[in-house]
Amino acid sequence: MNSTERRALAGLASLYVFRMLGLFMVLPVLSLYGADYSGSTPALLGLALGAYGLSQALLQIPLGILSDRWGRKPVIFLGLSVFAIGSVVAALTDTVFGLIAGRMLQGAGAIAAATMALAADLTRDENRGKAMAVIGASIGVAFVLAVVLGPLVAGLGGLSAIFWLTALLALVGMLLVWRLVPNPQHSARRGPGQGDFTRLLRQGDVWRLVSGVFFLHLLLTMMFVPLPHLLVDQLHMPSEQHWKLYGPLMLGAFVLMLPLMRAAEKRQRVPAAMRLALLGLVFGGVALMPQVHGRWIVACLGVFFLAFNLLEALLPAQLTRVAPAECRGAATGLYATLQFLGAFAGGSLGGLVYGQGGAGAVATLALGILLVWSIAWWQMRGTRVPLASL
Structure with a gap:
């Protein structure tokens, strides 16, 4: 990579870290601290947890198309502004419905597709796979930091402290884009035509x-x-101490993920590595089972976090390789849409099922979803990785 590409990638990866950090920090604490909000129930708190994913899913493609017309940076600034406003709304509310509204406003700042398109604009074809892998890995970094910082910040000032910090991080993200990310000389593609979309939708992988x-x-x-x-309940660990568990587990998972990702790409075994990671996700469901106690919960969570980080890094890089070049932007828009739609579905389903049947019911549902996923991935093919991207 040349200096311009490295500078652009550093800025955009940092933007992803700050952006996703604000969203992920609520994950380990919302269901605990949200119980203090007026009108809260497990189902409504699950909806609040995943609500940002619904507005993200609805707006990723429209804002991605808008970035083709207005330019990438104006749309990113607009999205970060809306995200900051939603964070302030969530910080000021004391009702669960205000919390849901704030989370949906956060999600309305849907900039993932525009950010990935800007990364494509600023990198050459032979380096684009590596750029997407770095951005995917930055989401893993954000997750590692978030599960450590979330319980710490909430312990100091509750959920409102997390949302105020999130609003500040949005402003920092704007500064990063303005000062660090260069303006593209031209966009890689001004938007696919109908035929390109048809070709994209015919690609099984x-x-x-x-x-x-x-x-x-x-x-x-x-x-x-x-x-x-x-x-x-099981580990007798107060919520403000949860970072002591999440921190070492996530740090270890991230450190182990890096050589695994590198080896999978070097040996042209990315699909096999992703299937192995899918198997590792099973341990997340196992950790929630009532028969599992003590250190086995910790061990299962460690395997789950390793598998999550590996998939978070490999999925976007592999997508840029298998999608047709002329509609790569549409593919990343579809990817971002499904990513956040999954977050909405997970929060909503998790809250509903947990309220009805407890953690064991959530574990059963998770294992059933993994079975469906494994069937969908059974016939995935390998795609050779260009040597210049390694």
Whole structure:
């Protein structure tokens, strides 16, 4: 990569970290601290947890198309502004419905497609796979930081403290885009035509990959409805101490993920590595089962987080390789839409099922979803990785 590409990638990856950090920090604490909000129920708190995903899913493609017309940076600034406003609304409310409204406003700042399109504009074809892998890995970094910082910040000032910090991070993101990310000389593509969309929708592996990110974020969000309660009840760990568990587990998972990702790409075994990671996600469901106690919960969570981080890094990189070049932007827009739709579905389903049947029912549902996912991925093919991207 040349200096311009490295500068652009550093800025956009940092933007992803700050953007996703604000969204992920509520995951380990919302179901606990949200119980203090007026009108809260497990189902409504699950809806609040996943609500940002619904507005994200609805607006990713429209804002991605708008970025083709207005330019990438204006749409990113607009999205970050709306995200900050939603954070302030969530910080000021004391009702669960205000919390849901704030989370939906946060999600309305849907900039993932525009950000990935800007990354494509600023990198050459031979480096684009590597750029998408770095951006995917940055989401893993944000998740690692968030599950550590979320309980710490909430312990100091409740959910409102997290939302105020999130609004501040949105402003920092604007500064990063303004000062660090260069303006593209031209867009890689001004939007696919109808024929390009048809070609995209005929690609079986494209659908397998975007369905993969849907299921991945569905499972993650659904797990974090019962998980904080499980740590309190089973491990007798106060909520403000949860970072002491999440921190080492997530750091270890991220460190182990890096050589696994590198080896999978170098040996042209990315689909096999993703299937293995899918198997690792099973341990997330196992951790929620009532028969599992103590250190086995911790061990299962460690395997789950490793599998999550590996898939979060590999999925977008593989998508840019299998999608036709002329509609790569449409593919990343579809990917972002399914990613956040999965978060909405996971929070909503998790809250509903947990309220009716407890953590064991959530575990059963998670394992059933993994079975469906494994069937969908059975016939995924490999795609050779260009040597220049390694």
